[in-house]
Amino acid sequence: MSAILLGLGVYVLVGFTFRGLPKGRLDRPLRRRFLAPLGLVAGFLDATGGGGWGPVGTPALLASGRMEPRKVIGSTDTSEFLVAVAAGLGFLFSLGSQGIDVMWVAAFLLGSAVGGVIVVTNARTLLTSDVLYVALYALWAAALAYSVRAHLKERNATVAESAEERQPVGT
Known part of the structure; x- marks a missing residue:
């Protein structure tokens, strides 16, 4: 190139x-x-x-x-x-044709990952202390972990509901 x-x-x-x-x-x-x-x-x-x-x-x-x-x-x-x-x-x-869970893509496109990247890259010019910058990274990592955990919890609940719906009545 x-x-x-x-x-x-x-x-x-x-x-x-x-x-x-x-x-x-x-x-x-x-x-x-x-x-x-x-x-x-x-x-x-x-x-x-x-x-x-x-x-x-x-x-x-x-x-x-x-x-x-x-x-x-x-x-x-x-x-x-x-x-x-x-x-x-x-x-x-x-x-959809590649077997990729669209929910994961949406979660990362619209969620904490993109917001964190924007905040971290722009905060570098505003923050003078490296300690604050490291704290910002830690906060972003916590937000990402929370988002992933919440997504997994929601997905597991959906899977459990669909499994219950497939069970015959009276068993």
Whole structure:
């Protein structure tokens, strides 16, 4: 990924340094034979390497010389948002077919884990004492343990209820 981005960066740097903005080509529509492979490669790199849509798409569109830089950045950011939504929905829909308990995923996505990460990462800039920071980590760990314990208790109660419902009456 770094090699690809280095190559694109050098190409854009050299192109804009020695040639400047292309004259007369701005705002001409981009061709599908350029956009389709770009979308395929950038999407593939984004899915496999965790980054690629913005870092690959932006310099490639800039290098095409057919869009102003502000439009390139706006278009890439908008499409990156749509790609992230599509990837997230694909992930959520595929969970059921993989034997993963969706309740666990929901508990960690919406629960103490995410809140704790946000609190801990942002508190680092506000707290001056390492002792307070360690105490914050301990509090977060306690909240996570409580959440997991509560989830397991609820799941066991649900399993016990369904087992009782399956028992024939009078036994």
